[in-house]
Amino acid sequence: MDTRALTVFLSVAETLNFSRSAEKLHMSVSAVSRAIARLEEEVGQPLLERDRRSVRLSPAGREFHDFARRSLAQWQALQRKLGSEGELAGEVSLYCSVTASHTLLAPILAAFRHEYAAVDIMMHTGDQADGVNRVLSGQDDVAVTIKPLHSPSRLEFLPLVESPLQFFMPAANCQVRDRVLEARDGPLDWGVLPLIVPERGTTKELFDDWIRDQRIRPRIYAQVAGHEAIVAMVSLGLGVGIAPQLVIESSGLRDQVEVFEVDAALPSLSIGLASLRQRLASPLLGALWRVAGQTYPGSNDTIAALTQGYDQ
Template structure:
């Protein structure tokens, strides 16, 4: 029984979905299932009840969840003790999107390296929508993420900056752009006739669904895409209208290929972007040091 297997179990225990945990952990569903099966064999009892629709923790699973949390916490405490002598040293695992590495993180890491040169940052990149799941599953110490609509009680969130969520259309002449401009000239976009490119999961997907539902809109979904950067790229190619944070649109290499749609009468929400971490992990001097440096770097968002 190793710490990685415990982390996989905790992810499934949180999501109650093998596919979602697999996507967040960058593992196949079969690999997640094998890991859980090995743990169940070691425990000697089923940890989950499964059918075609639901995954639920068994009584043994609930007890094992507490054991897994306690064991990972004690392991992290031991690591802190072993590295506590003298200069702060060790490794912090950080998950973020490609855009975050180029924009938001650059000044944080510059200050952190200056203050703590003996601490290594283990960077993992991918769709920011996976950040919260990776934190809950124990794969990373910290994640740059959009604040979720519902934050787990086990987590803390440090806001660093705010960015409005925006609709954008192709900047170059194309069929999609012409259709949108014609609709706007007539009084409003007819979403049933405009191809819409949306996130396949995450907080922005939930926000968009709420926005559409509140207005009784049934859109024409052209594609569901992982990552806002990919959405902006597809819009720039003339494939449809998309949504992305203003931060991503401005930072992407194809930002000039899209044009933000101003819908003042019904704007999309403003996103809070920051660091997420398990409260248990913030007891680590290494993790807390990076957290504190980030807060000093972006004090205006607090």
């Protein structure tokens, strides 16, 4: 059975969308459809149930999904075993936000590719708040994420940097900015200040703890997925946001927002790699973990060092 076809199937099973899978795999939609059709012909049963609005796994598809993951893992293990002169080869599935991909991750991958050129990195991007669950469910081998407040015992976390969680407002003159500036000589009126916050994840949990400790009832204007989306909305003058300083400083909109201080500062975040502890026994993941630790030898690296970019 063609391992490339198995990769296509696993991608469609993850996205439940032929177009998104085609984009991720750098294939045409018709090529993705043909690969799935060939697999269904080999299996003798439909693997996906489709209609005009949705795609979902059939009962046979759910069983085949487990087979496909095992088969690819075994094939990659065999590639590593037969590799010339012990050279590592195979694939690592990695999940991260767009910000993490060009700040934290770029120097790690550059060093890793230099040392292990035969290893392929399959990258998926999205809201970092989904990273831990994707690792725990087996969708990805490694995620770049904020350290969860309550880590499952089977999860290993490698801290890379610390980043303060900060409030920020629009840089342009607008009603939201005026309300923040008016309060510089007194307390902010959180009941009228529109707040844009994450809809889930560690940042939301920390913010919920903060407002409880401060005994305030803020006006929540919007709850959105991803810190990058919060920066974008604040830059449009829609409200005040919270996000890690790393995200604010590395955003292309950093000149359109401005950080401001409050009496009780928000906590700092530990950002790093998360993986299942048992998977770190794999030579591939073990090598990536080691390279990441060498790239960021301590968790107190400054944000400035990251936001200068990795252009070399």
